[in-house]
Amino acid sequence: MSHLPVLQVIIPLLSAPIVVLLGRRWAWPVTSLVGLVTAGISLALLSLALSGDPMLYAMGGWTAPVGIVYRVDVLSGLLLTIIGVVGAVVLVFARQSVAHEISEDRQHLFYAVMLLCISGLMGICITADVFNVFVFLEISSLSAYALIAMGRSPRALTAAYRYLIMGTIGGTFVLLGIGLLYMMTGTLNMDDLASRIPAVADTSTVRAAFAFMTVGALIKLAVVPLHFWLPNAYTYAPSVVSAFLSATATKVSFYVLVRITFMLFGVSLLAQTLYMSKVLLPLSLIAIVGGSLVAVFQTDVKRLLAYSSLAQIGYFVLGLALHNVTALTGSLIHLFNHAMMKGGLFMVLGCVVYRLGGASLDQMKGLGRRMPITAFAFVIGGLGLIGVPLTAGFVSKWYLIVGAFEMGQWWVAGVILFSSLIAVAYIWRVVEVMYFSEPVESEICEAPLGLLIPTYTMIIASIIFGIWTAPMLHVASSAAEMLFGGMR
């Protein structure tokens, strides 16, 4: 049990080369088995983190200042669970979808890179060493570029290239910030940094470090106006990759942002409050409204969902910018809920692509008749995105709105509600096409069960966690309280 933190990262990391060696036939079974094991470990870690103090794990027995320490608290537990569970479901989904979208000689490489990406993302969330964060950030980013580039369309390459440029800039910024911090404090351990930064907080070097690290994280998070890599990347990536990255990658970047804001710098920076209210709040609101508005006018449903993701990223950041426990709880629970909903919706599109070869509005005409089960899944997932009560989306929005009220920012609550209506507009555009347009061909071609079962697992989970909210609320609110407790 005590080695679980390191197993969490090392199992997918080491399985990756094994999968390459095993070759095509065994790639999928091994990968999905690893996915399930990783998900199990992440759940175990979450329950351990919930039951007591943060769990520390010294790599190779070398303790903090010398060696690298892994640290599992509720917040990292939450993120690990999201990555683990979504990863497992997506990998199960992958078999038929990948067989259809990726050429046979590259499939085992695909699975290997997928495992690398999982282990990179997990590593970011689990390590307590800032340089280690950078290393894992690069592992996950490089594998993500490769995954996106495997899309069938030639534009996948340019999309991946653009992401590569932006991601590298972001990564470099983070590294610069880390360097500056190391220069000022002489440590890379997060806990040590937190205790040493206050003494030197009032220097331009630390302020510069703060600026570099937050901007770096904001690029990786794709907050408007640093979002340009995201829509193309999600649109042209293979369906499996869109589902996985939309559900996990941005969440992990948000985690990095939260760690930087709360753990490293805490209240020690005066600029902190300024940056919250004058930078993050307006940016998040622009993202929420702008992302949703642009989504309304998309003709490719994958791209539509990508822009919707930009808006949802706005919600995460908004909860951080409002700066109280309620709103941050909303933000953290939205990480989980959005992973379920958006992951599920991209998987629905995976089913559509599997049968129809693409997911443009034209191709989805009359889908309600041709693929009734798939189309219905889209409706349910869409209702969640809108935030209809009894879906997971409602819970997060409720907390964000109450949080805005607590800060006396009525108009922010108004913006949140208004953006839900724009969500109605873009979801209903798809619904109308699916149910009111005549299909191009009329024969029924429902997706195979191997795709439908994982898809429905996610979609139904988004309903279940909209009704049975207690467990995730407990996790999110303890994480939020821990973060604010750390600040006092």
Add this chain to the structure above:
Amino acid sequence: MSLLVPIALPLIAAVCVFGIGGLLGERWRNLRDGLHTVLAVVTFFCVTRLYVGVTQGNSFDVSVIEVLPDLPIAFSVEPLGMLFALVASGLWIVTSVYAYGYMRGHDEQHQTRFFTWFAVAISAAIGVAFSANLMTLFVFYEVLTLSTYPMVTHHQTDEARKAGRIYLGILLFTSVCFLLSAIVWTWHISGTLDFTPGGILAGKIEDTQVPILLALFAFGAGKAALMPFHRWLPNAMVAPTPVSALLHAVAVVKAGVFTILKVVVYVFGLDLLTTTGANGWLMAVAGATLLISSAIALTLDNLKARLAYSTISQLSYIVLGAAMATASGVVGGAMHIAMHAMGKITLFFCAGAIYVGAHKKLVSELDGIATKMPWTMAAFTVGSVSIIGLPPLGGAWGKWFLGLGSIEAQAPMYVAVLMVSSLLSVGYLMPIVARAYFRPLPDDDHSHEAPLLCVVPLCATALGCLVLFVLGDEIYQLILPIVKGAG
């Protein structure tokens, strides 16, 4: 647990209908529809059992699950909800019978889908009726919106798609932007959303904020069709007539006015509204809606559209009663829920029957139709008189108490408004009757009486208008406890 039964039974009906229709196909439609009706009857029976229990002084409460901390999905029975549930479940039976006649008479497609969503909508309406807090009410309110959408757009034509957009657009816009923010605001101020006799806001809210919050609630309940958020209702008339009858004359619109009544009585409390004078503007808006929509109804030739504007006008009677915030006003509003439901459903049934029997949609085509459709037009006459509000029909009671209420509220001007509106309703309903009875029938007319399954329900509801007049005191006694002690 008995409180959950009437909410669960329509859902079970939905599952059965979907199962039978989906697995066995259209050939088994008698089984499907029969089961639907049986479950409707059982639901109504359960609701009446609850009613008997309530009159004996029992209280029913049940909490299902805490969706958010301290915000459970919970149900309880109080007089207003009891009345609404009785109306919705009772009229479900007749409407289901009528719908078989109508849908079959018309060879409508997708009947299974239609009846499935129909039952879901009824479950939502009863859920609204029995909600113990604003959260639960909001949940079922939205379920009602979404479950009626497939019925409004039943024909899947471009016209239906447009109407569906307006329907969903207005109802979701008002409920999300206004109602939900009002709910969050209430939660923020008072820390509870439970419906409590006497209100939960007194002493916690500043006087200047009361009118704003009331506005958010009143316009947020967009189903009440207060102007300027009324356009969804005439648009929803593209739906098959049974939908217009049960949902857009009874369940959906009444869920809106019911929400307003409930909020006035159990969230604000009558005293808070009268002492702060926050209700004045709502009375004015309701009064204006009432007159304007009656006037519009006068100009319309399409029978269903005319009835739709009449509905908007009649809904504002109920909002007006709530806005008066006096004992008689609330009683009048509550009674009008039942009275108008019975009268208007009769009129819509008749409009549908005329469409099935004579394929006529316009008022100007109805010359002499009474000779061909005697039963339908007799029922239409009874329904019209009830809507106008003349004894011995149910509609008289609602208007009587509303008149009393406006005097209690020291706003006698609204008595005049009620009178004028009654005159207007004579103006838009009686010419139809006169035309049907006294104009000669055109020679080339091939109309005939609608099928039995249509005619029997509409005669039953016409009879119901008479019965409600006799039951006036019964309803009065049911509602009275909620306004005891209020001015």
